[in-house]
Amino acid sequence: MTATNWIKRHLIVLALTTAGLYLFHWSRGQWSDMHRWNRAFGDISFVLVALAMFMGPMLRLTGWRWVRGLIPYRRELGIYAVIAASVHTAIILVGWVNLDFARLFGFEFHPALNRYVMVQYGFALANLLGIAALLYGVVLAATSNDFSLSRLGTPVWKFVQQGAYVLWWLIVLHTAYFLFLHFLDFHRQIPEPNWAQWPFVAVTTITIMLQLSALVVTWRRQRQRIWTEQRGDCG
Known part of the structure; x- marks a missing residue:
């Protein structure tokens, strides 16, 4: 990998991230500024991970040369997804729970009892999933480089990177809760409307279908190869 290609990929993905970030922010002009930026960074992180998840199955299904040329971009997509998720x-932490970490996990201070009590179980679970996704995303981003590949060795490096599928499902569950369930606790939609619900369902469904299709195609190819080799041995 040349330095020029590395810089080009970073610039392209950074431009995509920036454009998407401001588009998501602009699309929710009726929200408070904190929630606009909160969702914008969360949404662009989800989109970047989804794009990275598309590429492998697409290549296995089609074999198209232009898709093969996009495969190296998965590293940069993952890196900027983690950066966006960190923001x-x-x-x-700062704008929603005001650095009160107990609130991050669904607790609120009860003055009459003079202690914290659990009031939002779903909020706690969803944030735990989000934190787990962020921590694992940091591991994936930190090892998405040739130095880590050479130090860890190919088998270990591939094992770590295959955890992207776990990361994907953590993100999906975390996002689904806040899009569909969280504000039901208060019997109202705040803030509203959130147009991202059904696009999220569509992207998630397409990703799952691509992965399942690629799995079936890979299995059939392997079976065909084994069958061909067995026929050759018999001949």
Whole structure:
């Protein structure tokens, strides 16, 4: 990998991230500024991870040369997704729970009892999933380089990077809660409307279908290869 290609990929993904970030921010002009930026960083992080998840299955299904040329961009997509998720987390900590970490996990201070009590179980679970996704995303981003590949060795490096599928599902569950369930606790939609609900469902469904299709195609190819080799041995 040349330095020129590395810089080009970073610049392209950074431009994509910046454009998407401001588009998501602009699309929710009726929200408070904190929630606009909170969701904008969260949404662009989700989109970047989804794009990275598309590429492998697309290549296995089509074999198209232009898709093969996009595969190296998965590293940069993952890196900027983690950066965006980190900012998303910081906004929640400062702007939503006011650095009260108990509130991050669903607790609120009860003056009459003079202690914290659990009031939002879903909020706690969703944030735990989000934190787990962020921590694992940091591991993936930190090892998405040739130095880590050479130090860890190919088998270990591939094992770590295959955890991207776990990361994807953590992100999906975390995002689904805040898009569909969180504000039901208060019997109202705040802030509203959130247009991202059904695009999220569409992107998630397409990603799952691509992955399942690629799995089936890979299995069939392997079966075909084994069958061909067995026929050759018999001949």
